Amino acid sequence: MLMQALLIGLVAAFGTLDTALGTSYIQRPIVLGPLVGLVLGDLQTGLIIGANLELLFMGAISVGAYIPPDVITGGVLATAFAISTGSGLEAAYALAMPIGLAALGIKNVFYAILPLILPIADHGAQEGDDGKIKLTYVLLGLFGKTIWTFTLTFFAFFLGSDVVTAALNSVPSFVFDGLGIAAGILPAMGFAMLMRMIVNKKLIPFFVAGFALAAFLNLSVLAVAIFAVVIAIEKLEFLDERPMVARAAVGIDGGDDDDF
Amino acid sequence: MTSKMSDKTLQDAYRGSISKKDLTRMAVNPGALGMEYSWNYPKQMSVPFCLMLNPLLKKIYKDDPKGYSEALQRHLEFFNITMYFAPFVGGVVASMEERVAKGEMAPETINQVKAALMGPLSGIGDSLFLGTLRVIAAAVGISLAVNGNPFGPIAFLLIYNIPTFLTRIIGAHKGYELGVSFLTKAQESGLMDKVIYAAGIIGVMVIGAMTVTMTSVSIPIEFGQGESVQTIQSVLDGILPGTLALVALGLYYWALSHKVSPMVLIVITMVVGVLGAFTGVLA
Numbered sequence: 001m002l003m004q005a006l007l008i009g010l011v012a013a014f015g016t017l018d019t020a021l022g023t024s025y026i027q028r029p030i031v032l033g034p035l036v037g038l039v040l041g042d043l044q045t046g047l048i049i050g051a052n053l054e055l056l057f058m059g060a061i062s063v064g065a066y067i068p069p070d071v072i073t074g075g076v077l078a079t080a081f082a083i084s085t086g087s088g089l090e091a092a093y094a095l096a097m098p099i100g101l102a103a104l105g106i107k108n109v110f111y112a113i114l115p116l117i118l119p120i121a122d123h124g125a126q127e128g129d130d131g132k133i134k135l136t137y138v139l140l141g142l143f144g145k146t147i148w149t150f151t152l153t154f155f156a157f158f159l160g161s162d163v164v165t166a167a168l169n170s171v172p173s174f175v176f177d178g179l180g181i182a183a184g185i186l187p188a189m190g191f192a193m194l195m196r197m198i199v200n201k202k203l204i205p206f207f208v209a210g211f212a213l214a215a216f217l218n219l220s221v222l223a224v225a226i227f228a229v230v231i232a233i234e235k236l237e238f239l240d241e242r243p244m245v246a247r248a249a250v251g252i253d254g255g256d257d258d259d260f
Numbered sequence: 261m262t263s264k265m266s267d268k269t270l271q272d273a274y275r276g277s278i279s280k281k282d283l284t285r286m287a288v289n290p291g292a293l294g295m296e297y298s299w300n301y302p303k304q305m306s307v308p309f310c311l312m313l314n315p316l317l318k319k320i321y322k323d324d325p326k327g328y329s330e331a332l333q334r335h336l337e338f339f340n341i342t343m344y345f346a347p348f349v350g351g352v353v354a355s356m357e358e359r360v361a362k363g364e365m366a367p368e369t370i371n372q373v374k375a376a377l378m379g380p381l382s383g384i385g386d387s388l389f390l391g392t393l394r395v396i397a398a399a400v401g402i403s404l405a406v407n408g409n410p411f412g413p414i415a416f417l418l419i420y421n422i423p424t425f426l427t428r429i430i431g432a433h434k435g436y437e438l439g440v441s442f443l444t445k446a447q448e449s450g451l452m453d454k455v456i457y458a459a460g461i462i463g464v465m466v467i468g469a470m471t472v473t474m475t476s477v478s479i480p481i482e483f484g485q486g487e488s489v490q491t492i493q494s495v496l497d498g499i500l501p502g503t504l505a506l507v508a509l510g511l512y513y514w515a516l517s518h519k520v521s522p523m524v525l526i527v528i529t530m531v532v533g534v535l536g537a538f539t540g541v542l543a
Contacts, residue, residue, distance in 0.1 A: 021297070022292075023416065027386040033405075049409055111300065115300050125332035126298060128326075130318075130332065140307065146298075175534060178533040179530060188471065188508035189526070191509055203460045210469045213465075222379065
């Protein structure tokens, strides 16, 4: 049992390395399911449950800033419990999403703390020392993903799902919720840093325009970007027959652009 | 890009410090493949993007430790993209870094161009790879695996990953070549300043939009009675949707301008979040 729990933990930890290996989707249930099956000596059931959970988790991918239920712990533990208790596909279906959501709560806690590691990289950059940036990368991944995923799946499989659920429920919900809220606000800090680098007086109106298009018209970032390209082309007269410099040289020859 | 002039420009380009081999290596180095491993809320893919470029930056700034350090700092700013397009942006950026190193271009232009590229490429990439290719790969894989065929997961991985890796490698080369020929043209025709201004316009508009779409916080407090119950959030949305995101951005900007450390800001944000959830003021 201990050995199996360790191996289940390792399969899940391997899943977290997906994002270090090109987001190649080795973290998906269709891949990890059969691996869990192999570990527990039932490859066939693992394959079948993995394929079915893949369908269940079809919409659970991170697009933009959306953080989906944790597919790795959900997929691995649901498959493992279904095989080890012999309860089959129905049990896997019933367990996968709740486990994935509970794990998301834990993930939020780590994701809220994670940014505190970032200054190591900044110091490294200031000193021209790329070793510290590499260290930051490894620490962010280990603490953000690999370590807690391994620990959680190991203990969950070793102790059984009831114990783990009870332990999670004993944490007041406002802690998870609050760190989730902080996580939702933090991207604004990234944008503020970026703005401090690139914005100048001439560009502020365009920031307002981009913000307003997304806020009032609910336009996607791609839609705003398309408008931005059009504005840039129009504003700078890229498509005019004669380049701007040439025209400036001959002086203003009005034409259709009198209002400009 | 196929005119004879730009072909010649491209040949010249590869005579510089960066070779085709360097770009191929960059497209599959640990940084390029690890865009999401160190993902975090405030800066998202900044660290792996910086590591992806690192080998090229070392070559470009071989005899200029200060320039190298500044370039590293530049690429530790916020970055987010559909990960398979990151090497393309890396290629474009490499062509620009070469000019910055020669003193022909202002460094802040690079982050403007990065901001201008990440929005549109993510929009296209997410629907192309995550929305389409992944679904096709999963459909084939699942249909095999539900019958217990172990080739199912393998088919899934191959169908998905062959195109994504090709996108990375081809993207890195195309990005660099595009960057070189575009910048050379812009310089020859004297439009460089205009091009930089245009990149700035697109960049800040994309950041403005992302401020709304990628930040999420609300005030769910209710007031009024019976039928007329409203939340503060619904009132705010009636005036200016995304107000809170804008306020947060403004506060962070102000605090950062006053040399408050990001570390302190993160801790304050966490405390505000937990207090907000405890009192029910924020959601």
